[in-house]
Amino acid sequence: MVNLNVNLGRLQLKNPVMTASGTFGYGTEYSDFIDLSRIGGIIVKGTTLRERQGNPYPRMAETPSGMLNAVGLQNKGVDYFIEHIYPTVKDFDTNIFVNVSGSTIEDYIITAEKLNYLEKIPGIELNISCPNVKEGGMAFGTSCLSAAQVVKEVRRVYKNELMVKLSPNVTDISEIALAVEAEGADSISLINTLLGMAIDAERRKPVLSTITGGLSGPAVKPVALRMVWQVARAVKIPVVGMGGIMNATDAIEFMLAGASAVQIGTANFIDPTVSISVLEGIEAYLKAHHLSSVYDIIGQLEV
Amino acid sequence: MKKFMLDLIVKKNEILNDQYFLLVLSSDMPLPEILPGQFVEVRVDNTPDTFLRRPISINFVDYQLNELWLLIQKVGNGTRKLSTLTVGDTLNVIIPLGNSFTLPDSKDSNIMLIGGGVGIAPLLYWGSYLHERGYKCNFLLGGRSENNLLQLCEFTKYGNVYTTTEDGSHGEKGFVTMHSVLRGSNFNDIYSCGPTPMMKAVASYAAENGVFCEVSLENTMACGFGACLCCVTDTTDGHLCVCTDGPVFNITKLKW
Numbered sequence: 353m354v355n356l357n358v359n360l361g362r363l364q365l366k367n368p369v370m371t372a373s374g375t376f377g378y379g380t381e382y383s384d385f386i387d388l389s390r391i392g393g394i395i396v397k398g399t400t401l402r403e404r405q406g407n408p409y410p411r412m413a414e415t416p417s418g419m420l421n422a423v424g425l426q427n428k429g430v431d432y433f434i435e436h437i438y439p440t441v442k443d444f445d446t447n448i449f450v451n452v453s454g455s456t457i458e459d460y461i462i463t464a465e466k467l468n469y470l471e472k473i474p475g476i477e478l479n480i481s482c483p484n485v486k487e488g489g490m491a492f493g494t495s496c497l498s499a500a501q502v503v504k505e506v507r508r509v510y511k512n513e514l515m516v517k518l519s520p521n522v523t524d525i526s527e528i529a530l531a532v533e534a535e536g537a538d539s540i541s542l543i544n545t546l547l548g549m550a551i552d553a554e555r556r557k558p559v560l561s562t563i564t565g566g567l568s569g570p571a572v573k574p575v576a577l578r579m580v581w582q583v584a585r586a587v588k589i590p591v592v593g594m595g596g597i598m599n600a601t602d603a604i605e606f607m608l609a610g611a612s613a614v615q616i617g618t619a620n621f622i623d624p625t626v627s628i629s630v631l632e633g634i635e636a637y638l639k640a641h642h643l644s645s646v647y648d649i650i651g652q653l654e655v
Numbered sequence: 656m657k658k659f660m661l662d663l664i665v666k667k668n669e670i671l672n673d674q675y676f677l678l679v680l681s682s683d684m685p686l687p688e689i690l691p692g693q694f695v696e697v698r699v700d701n702t703p704d705t706f707l708r709r710p711i712s713i714n715f716v717d718y719q720l721n722e723l724w725l726l727i728q729k730v731g732n733g734t735r736k737l738s739t740l741t742v743g744d745t746l747n748v749i750i751p752l753g754n755s756f757t758l759p760d761s762k763d764s765n766i767m768l769i770g771g772g773v774g775i776a777p778l779l780y781w782g783s784y785l786h787e788r789g790y791k792c793n794f795l796l797g798g799r800s801e802n803n804l805l806q807l808c809e810f811t812k813y814g815n816v817y818t819t820t821e822d823g824s825h826g827e828k829g830f831v832t833m834h835s836v837l838r839g840s841n842f843n844d845i846y847s848c849g850p851t852p853m854m855k856a857v858a859s860y861a862a863e864n865g866v867f868c869e870v871s872l873e874n875t876m877a878c879g880f881g882a883c884l885c886c887v888t889d890t891t892d893g894h895l896c897v898c899t900d901g902p903v904f905n906i907t908k909l910k911w
Binding site: 374375376377381382384385397405406408409410411412413414415416417418419421423426569618620621622623624625 | 657658659660698703704705706707708749874875876877878880881882883884885886887888889893894
């Protein structure tokens with residue numbers, strides 16, 4: 353029997369496999385394919401204070417070993433979530449995190465505060481890769497100062513697990529990680545998508561309506577692995593790794609690099625049952641290596 | 656409807672011409688219930704050039720033979736790879752996806768199904784479904800030339816077939832919306848699938864004549880089951896997913 357429990361600060365997960373925001377809807381989209389109660393956690397899609405229509409079509413481009421997206425946080429807003437979606441997800445026997453996005457610090461604060469009162473939402477994942485509209489549109493997560501500021505303000509009002517999701521589009525990700533840790537983040541998840549672009553040469557036009565978009569899938573895995581390793585060495589709080597995980601081996605690599613848990617993202621689109629095979633694969637790996645706990649691999653990279 | 660991820664077996668891969676092929680798939684298990692207008696997401700294996708599944712509309716379902724037909728045009732790396740499948744190969748699909756066409760109000764309805772190019776694919780299953788239930792169908796099928804007119808023998812089983820080609824090699828010369836049958840008759844229900852400019856022209860014709868009209872859209876998708884929100888189309892209700900709110904939309908809902 354192997355112990356798959358992991359600690360994420362204020363929260364214990366039954367296993368280290370979670371599903372990433374924006375790739376798993378509200379979980380219900382996957383209930384025909386898997387038993388949702390088996391996974392360690394579900395990060396439901398990006399939620400903002402007010403409803404957002406998202407970006408115009410086309411929002412997606414397939415790229416070598418990955419995809420670009422420019423969905424633009426389409427969602428019906430936090431009040432709609434609380435009233436209509438929360439009742440349908442609250443009884444899932446797993447940890448439901450709401451991914452919180454905003455374009456001003458006030459938006460983040462109000463949204464987080466509203467979610468603070470939901471009994472069956474044990475945590476939020478703060479998406480700080482959004483543009484800060486009051487500061488010229490630069491993403492909150494690309495400077496230590498604005499990243500720290502938003503985490504500090506949200507921490508003031510949010511009392512449950514506060515996971516902060518970092519943007520990889522920075523020069524030194526460990527500096528940002530240290531800044532959010534200092535302001536009270538309980539855990540850090542990374543990486544969000546890498547800024548990329550696709551061009552249709554025949555039409556001489558960008559593929560995406562927004563010209564640039566977020567790259568995900570195995571194409572980003574080596575970058576993600578490097579950043580998880582850097583951040584895990586820099587901070588003391590638990591790190592949740594993601595970026596191109598397609599199978600259990602990928603997940604184990606992230607854990608060896610220092611991730612206490614992982615999130616499966618883009619792979620869900622291709623195989624809606626992948627989270628379960630990753631979970632079973634981690635368990636099989638531990639057994640095969642005669643290890644009794646996931647902590648026997650977390651951060652155990654030998655260098 | 657419950658969705659399944661299944662390994663189907665290739666029973667036949669019929670090359671229709673240099674551009675199109677028909678995959679006849681089967682399974683050891685009975686196929687789930689599939690409605691006309693629905694689609695599958697197929698996984699393209701053993702190629703480094705494709706990452707995501709490919710959404711393919713369901714061309715025909717034969718429950719007696721436990722067969723599912725996919726009519727596919729070779730357009731890129733994914734569909735080219737699928738064209739190389741041979742009898743006995745397996746194809747992993749997620750099925751059934753999307754909504755379906757709406758049955759006409761009355762069995763006496765004068766029904767017209769208008770398709771262009773590979774967009775005729777879902778209309779065959781829809782036509783057979785209507786025919787089986789006692790509705791009388793007409794099909795108006797168009798293509799650039801004779802080579803792009805597919806499965807005409809199949810369509811004639813379920814109703815009158817009219818054709819147009821842009822080069823005049825088959826049927827009337829021109830676009831489907833220029834066909835004389837649209838001037839002569841009063842249709843009550845029109846269903847269409849094909850290139851967007853064609854569907855827009857059909858939608859204008861239907862709107863001008865006050866005819867009920869549904870179109871089946873084809874947007875690029877990452878998942879096919881409502882998780883990624885990539886395939887949206889702009890509607891009177893905001894951005895809706897073509898994969899779950901569609902692919903079939905009433906034209907009054909679309910902001911075209």
